[in-house]
Amino acid sequence: MxxxxxxxxxxxxxxxxxxxxxxxxxxxxxxxxxxxxxxxxxxxxxxxxxxxxxxxxxxxxxxxxxxxxxxxxxxxxxxxxxxxxxxxxxxxxxxxxxxxxxxxxxxxxxxxxxxxxxxxxxxxxxxxxxxxxxxxxxxxxxxxxxxxxxxxxxxxxxxxxxxxxxxxxxxxxxxxxxxxxxxxxxxxxxxxxxxxxxxxxxxxxxxxxxxxxxxxxxxxxxxxxxxxxxxxxxxxxFSSIELGCYNRSYTITQYPSSNITTILTRVTYPIECRMQDDNERLQEKYFLFIRLTAFCVFPMMIGLAAVADPLIRIVLTDKWLLCVPYLRIMCLAYMWDPIMRMTWDLLNVKSRSDYSLKSEIIKKVTAFIVLLITIPLGVEMMCVGLVCYTFADLIIVSQYTKKILPRVVFLEIVKELFPVLCLSLAMGGIVYFIQFLINVLWLQLLSGIIIGIFFYIGIACVMKFKEQRIIGELLMNLWH
Structure with a gap:
């Protein structure tokens, strides 16, 4: 079963x-x-x-x-x-x-x-x-x-x-x-x-x-x-040009983040609903889901932030260069989106939509305070505010999940994801540094992607990350 x-x-x-x-x-x-x-x-x-x-x-x-x-x-x-x-x-x-x-x-x-x-x-x-x-x-x-x-x-x-x-x-x-x-x-x-x-x-x-x-x-x-x-x-x-660049950066960032969130929650939510009365099994599934999610999403988003400059220059041309700082910051914020959504979904799986509403109210009050502080500082600092809100979101919602699922607390979530986060940041740093060694834009982008993928997968294999083993097993059993 x-x-x-x-x-x-x-x-x-x-x-x-x-x-x-x-x-x-x-x-x-x-x-x-x-x-x-x-x-x-x-x-x-x-x-x-x-x-x-x-x-x-x-x-x-x-x-x-x-x-x-x-x-x-x-x-x-x-x-x-x-x-x-x-x-x-x-x-x-x-x-x-x-x-x-x-x-x-x-x-x-x-x-x-x-x-x-x-x-x-x-x-x-x-x-x-x-x-x-x-x-x-x-x-x-x-x-x-x-x-x-x-x-x-x-x-x-x-x-x-x-x-x-x-x-x-x-x-x-x-x-x-x-x-x-x-x-x-x-x-x-x-x-x-x-x-x-x-x-x-x-x-x-x-x-x-x-x-x-x-x-x-x-x-x-x-x-x-x-x-x-x-x-x-x-x-x-601000100007319509700044809004256009912000919107384009948001769209690029949301492509991996939002799509992966939608993909996973459309599948995990109905499946978790089937085991809503078995807390131990539900918690086990949740931690499996977020580990596998982070293993795929974190390197993708940090890698995207690392190659933002050559990507924008090649694909959108220099008239969109204002996107680069926005894109880099938003990648660090929205890489956590699937984790936040899957954690919040647990409240609804357990039929505690009252908790989900209460947590959302507190989260958004916090978010609007951060936004009001950053508006006078410009669009770039408003993007930084998104990163701050990300961690506040996860901390707040986990205060409610622990009432119904004792293991789902903030420190436990961070503990589960910390190894993948460290590996992803190391990969991103290497990809970013490579760009200073190469002058040709398309080579910066191509070499960054290739080296980033091989470094991430290689280190994951050497360190025997269990997420890689699970994904490999699933791929082998998929059509059996």
Whole structure:
């Protein structure tokens, strides 16, 4: 049973990875191609809408997806109730944003935002129609189907976006790319998920799911505001070029960090929910998950920080050089994202969404204090504030996890991850130093990547890191 669950987990991670990294990888490459033609200010305009888009998406789901995944005896009535609620919220939010468009444009002193909002806001409604289909596939651990859907959508919308970028459509390139991507995903999900809603909305089902999901909604709103308040403040008090560079750095950093977080939590959360009544086994799985996560994520993020300068110069050109310091600092902050999210998820696995909300409130109060202190010091110091918040986040949430799982405390988490962190930092230092010995940009980047990989894996083998052994065993057993 244990071996079967381990292989099932790994298979889910593999297909979830293909879903995220194949689609997002293509999108990532296409975004570099598009960014070479567009200006940082074009990305700055779209980033100004980030907080409104992210909040709307949070409200549309309202924690119901996690509530459905966590509930073991879910019914078709539950699915249908959430489906109609999501659509209603999506339409209402679009109407609100449309009415607020003139005020948002005045706030940023960017008249073009009024027209952009009218089109970008349509994503709310499109997303609302596909949330249940996504949730059902996650519950079934069917990431293979999601991978194919994502790839098709990204390729088609990306090709159209590249054509628009090279034909002078400017910021509208980004608008059309997002809309087309979501429309294609919506159509393919409806055709492939084999699910249709019942003509029913159950107040009892809504009340039960919202009782759990509302607390997650509260925490998600706070987190969403915090993450996106940076773009709002930079857009208001700094130039659109600085905002564009911050946004591009954030996007590059989030590609490995956010995607890996999504990949892992989409698989680990439903699996951990199955063992929610076995504390010892749940703790054992949690520490296994974070060790394997850190073993892959830490060197990736620290390595990215080390090669930031040649990467930006080669891929985005010198007009994006302001990204380099932002990117380096944010790599150190967001490398902890998967660990923070997996720790926080334990509260929801144990049905303590009240703890998750309380911890989120305390974390975000701390985060806003750090943000207010760093705003007068400039964008770079605001990024440093993100690093400070990262450790505060983990310390605070672990104060709640230890109430339900005694082993999951901050010092124990750090103890588990410390060897991997030290090896990753050593690798990053070597990669960074190599750049001073080589004058050719592409050689700096290529040699840094190759030497970093061989150094990290080589030392891990010599020191017999158990994470490497586990990953090797899983790869060998994957298709057996």
């Amino acid at each position: 244990y071996s079967s669950l381990r292989v099932q987990t790994f298979r889910g991670i593999v297909w979830s990875s293909l879903d995220r990294f194949s689609a997002q990888g293509i999108q990532f490459i296409l975004s570099f191609i598009i960014a070479r033609r567009l200006e940082p200010s074009d990305y700055g305009l779209i980033a100004m809408l980030g907080i409104f888009m992210a909040l709307a998406q949070t409200f549309i789901d309202s924690g119901f997806s996690n509530a459905l995944i966590q509930k073991q005896e879910r019914t078709e009535v539950d699915y249908s109730t959430v489906f109609y609620f999501n659509i209603g919220i999506g339409v209402i939010l679009y109407g609100i944003l449309y009415l607020l468009a003139p005020f948002i444009a005045d706030f940023y002193n960017q008249p073009l935002l009024e027209d952009l909002i009218a089109w970008v806001g349509l994503n709310f409604v499109i997303y609302a129609f596909s949330t249940i289909q996504r949730t059902k596939l996650i519950i079934e651990l069917d990431f293979k189907r999601q991978a194919f859907i994502s790839i098709i959508a990204v390729v088609v919308s990306g090709i159209v976006a590249v054509w628009m970028a090279y034909n002078g459509y400017g910021v509208w390139t980004l608008v059309v790319q997002g809309l087309l991507n979501n429309v294609i995903i919506l159509i393919l999900l409806w055709f492939s998920a084999h699910w249709l809603p019942l003509w029913i909305f159950s107040k009892q089902s809504f009340k039960e799911l919202f009782g759990f999901g509302s607390k997650l909604l509260g925490g998600s709103i706070l987190h969403t505001i915090y993450i996106n308040i940076y773009t709002l403040i930079i857009g208001k008090f």
